[in-house]
Amino acid sequence: MTAPAPDTTAPLALPGFDDAPSVSKDEPHYLGHRARLKQRFLEAGPEALPDYELMELVLCRTLPRMDVKPLAKQLIATFGSFADVLAAPYERLTEIKGIKDATATDFKVIEAAARRFAKGAIGKRAVLSSWSAVLDYCRTAMAFDDVERFRILFLDKKNGLIADEVQQSGTVDHTPVYPREVVRRALELRASALILVHNHPSGDPTPSRADIEMTRTIADIAKPLGIELHDHVIVGREGHASFRGLRLI
Structure with missing residues (x-):
């Protein structure tokens, strides 16, 4: 006798769940x-x-x-x-x-x-053509960290992602950043452009005066070497701030 074909219309089962639509009075x-x-x-x-x-x-x-x-x-x-x-x-x-x-x-x-999925969305395309995916990735990767971290996205001439690196980790309200080290690493990777990213564990992504000065220093050092600073994005639980959008660079 031929075995009956499996029922492919049955609802999808998830581990840890009772698939029955109802339960008896004796069950929790x-x-x-x-x-x-x-x-x-x-x-x-x-x-x-x-x-x-x-x-x-x-x-x-x-x-x-x-x-x-x-x-x-x-x-x-x-x-x-x-x-x-x-x-x-x-x-x-x-x-x-x-x-x-x-x-x-x-x-x-x-x-x-979640972080791997978000990173995959920017890994195989020109970063600037998928800016919303970049922001989603940055928030997923960093917005909920309890200490400040400074991340750099290194891009090639076509704005493709060469590398994504966390350069520094700090305290709840400070991360040491060394502009010349940022540019040195960009030269090592033969990057043509950078996107800087860091988080504010307080939740408020508003740039501080130190954030602005550090960003402008990196831009000033990088530009003569043919490396463009596309943006610096600060992420937090309450949203994000783009230096380019705020016309700070």
Whole structure:
């Protein structure tokens, strides 16, 4: 007898979820909620879910036998948003009651995947022709860091990405930047242009006087050597600031 063909119309299953559309009276109440949440995610998309419900979906993977809704809400309340939770230091995550190593690791894997995905969007095209993708990448990579980091995107003559490097890491409100070292590295890579990026852990991306002076120094050193400074972008939780857009360079 020929085996029946598999049912290709069955709904997509996600690990950690009960696929049944309903649950019996003897099963925990949260299983029905979880199944409905999964269906809403699959049918309406992630934008239909607030941060805490998206967090529930993540928590269900490593905590399949408990009601994770209170924990999801606690995480959002503690750190501020879904993105803030993923970007939180591993040690701070595991301080939250109910968050064990497996769950914290899941968060960091998702964070790394988001950064890799965002970087892929700018890796194979002219950077300046996909400026929104550059901004998305910069925010994903740095906006939620708890210390300042100074990053440089090195570009070729066609504005393709040669290298993406974090040059310096500092404290919560300062990163040491050495303009001549920035230009020296650009010469090593034979870069024709630069985009500078750093973050403000305070959340406010407004450039400081020191930011402006450092940027202009780099531009002044680079220009005679045939290296153009396209922009300096500051990212923070509250948005971003472009020096080119603000006419600071």
